[in-house]
Amino acid sequence: MSKYFYAVRIGNAPGVYTTWSECEREVKGFKGAQYKKFKTYQEALGFVENKTSIPLQDNIEGKELEEEIKEEIKEDEEKTISEDEMVAYVDGSFDLSTMTFSYGVVIITSEDIETFKGIDRDEELAKMRNVSGELKAAMVAMDIAIDKGYKKLFLHYDYAGIEKWAIGEWKTNKNGTRAYKQYYDCVKGKLDVKFVKVAAHTGVKYNELADKLAKEAIDESFI
Numbered sequence: 001m002s003k004y005f006y007a008v009r010i011g012n013a014p015g016v017y018t019t020w021s022e023c024e025r026e027v028k029g030f031k032g033a034q035y036k037k038f039k040t041y042q043e044a045l046g047f048v049e050n051k052t053s054i055p056l057q058d059n060i061e062g063k064e065l066e067e068e069i070k071e072e073i074k075e076d077e078e079k080t081i082s083e084d085e086m087v088a089y090v091d092g093s094f095d096l097s098t099m100t101f102s103y104g105v106v107i108i109t110s111e112d113i114e115t116f117k118g119i120d121r122d123e124e125l126a127k128m129r130n131v132s133g134e135l136k137a138a139m140v141a142m143d144i145a146i147d148k149g150y151k152k153l154f155l156h157y158d159y160a161g162i163e164k165w166a167i168g169e170w171k172t173n174k175n176g177t178r179a180y181k182q183y184y185d186c187v188k189g190k191l192d193v194k195f196v197k198v199a200a201h202t203g204v205k206y207n208e209l210a211d212k213l214a215k216e217a218i219d220e221s222f223i
Contacts, residue, residue: 004037005037005044006018006019006023006035006036007036007038007043007045008023008026008027009034009035009047010035011026011030011034012025012026012030012203014026014048014199015198016044016045022205023035025203026203040081040082041087041154081109081110082152083110084149084150085109085154086107086108086109086145086148086152086153086154087109087154087156088106088108088153088156089105089156089157089198089204089207090103090106090134090138090141090155090156090162090210091104091133091157091158091213092104092130092132092133092134092136092137093130093133094129094133095218096129098221099123099126100119100120100221101119101120101121101128101132102117102215102217103117103120103136103140103213103217104117104209104213104214104217105140105141105210106210106213107144109148115213117213117214118217119221120132120133120136124175125175125176128174128176128177131159131176134157134159134161134162135161135176135177135180137214138155138157138162138180141153141155142183142184142193145191150191152193153193153194154194155193156196156206157195157196157198158198158199159200162195163197165177165184166180166181166184166193
């Protein structure tokens with residue numbers, strides 16, 4: 001894992017990236033881009049969400065940043081996600097012909113990066129189509145975090161309901177959304193979930209991977 005996190009506040013796809021090459025892709029040629037490197041994920045996220053005040057002159061331009069990175073890769077890498085924290089990217093998919101919904105989850109910890117995918121054919125939940133897969137992915141990520149003993153989860157999602165239903169900002173009018181809210185209410189005392197909204201299909205690496213995993217799970221169910 002990279003020694004630093006690269007935060008893009010203004011660029012093609014704002015977010016937190018773990019390599020300079022990913023960050024550069026989002027800011028190169030983008031007029032007025034704002035980006036900076038940080039040693040912790042939480043600091044980088046705060047910068048993206050505009051919660052961290054960084055003087056513009058402190059932003060490191062591409063050439064200077066790239067030179068620093070060349071020096072850094074010569075050093076021993078250090079883990080910058082705390083041992084009690086987990087990062088997850090989640091997404092879902094749906095196949096109308098079989099009424100099958102699926103999930104994809106990318107897990108990032110201080111130790112490793114893991115991927116998970118799966119399907120479900122619950123007829124009642126499938127009525128919500130793709131949303132069922134999105135909610136299932138979020139619950140799988142929370143389950144993994146709890147099972148592995150993590151205290152904090154940075155949950156990246158692209159469908160607003162993942163956060164809105166959990167925290168009660170949206171009404172839970174269907175069985176699936178009620179079940180999701182009940183699940184979250186049961187686990188929030190065990191796990192501090194930090195919801196992080198990302199834009200769908202904008203090239204955010206791990207979000208795109210979660211989407212790919214969900215689609216693969218559907219495809220593989222036909223084999």
